[in-house]
Amino acid sequence: MTFIKSRNPNELLIGVSASRKVANAVGRNRVKRIMRENIRLMLDNIIPGHRIVFTARNAANDSSYHEIGKDIKKILTTAKLISIGTDNQ
Numbered sequence: 001m002t003f004i005k006s007r008n009p010n011e012l013l014i015g016v017s018a019s020r021k022v023a024n025a026v027g028r029n030r031v032k033r034i035m036r037e038n039i040r041l042m043l044d045n046i047i048p049g050h051r052i053v054f055t056a057r058n059a060a061n062d063s064s065y066h067e068i069g070k071d072i073k074k075i076l077t078t079a080k081l082i083s084i085g086t087d088n089q
Contacts, residue, residue, distance in 0.1 A: 001075045003052040012048040014039055018056035031056045031068070038069040045083045046076065 006013070016035045018028040035054055039046075046052075054075075060068060076082035 001052060001054050001079065003050050003079065003081065006049050006051050009049040011051075012043075012046060013051040014043075014046075015053045016056070017053060018060070022056050022058055023061040027061050028056070031060045034065050034068050035060075035072065038065070038072050041069075042073065042076070042082065047081050047083060050081060052081065 016032045016039070018031050020028070022028050022031060035056065039054070054072065063071070073082065
């Protein structure tokens with residue numbers, strides 16, 4: 001994940017990316033769909049004022065929906081971009 005602070009404090013832009021190294025087209029799209037859905041469920045708890053890009057890694061191809069969700073939540077918590085006390089997953 002990479003992020004930068006946005007000029008607008010109310011703006012929250014999120015992108016999802018997966019390179020060819022992750023899997024074939026079907027696998028990349030599956031991983032991106034899972035990531036988007038997990039992010040959608042956490043959207044109300046993500047602190048606005050940032051532009052965030054999530055990049056899928058090779059291990060994401062073999063991961064389940066819940067594992068990817070836990071990883072996204074952990075990354076956001078480490079970066080202090082998610083409000084404390086969120087138990088959506």
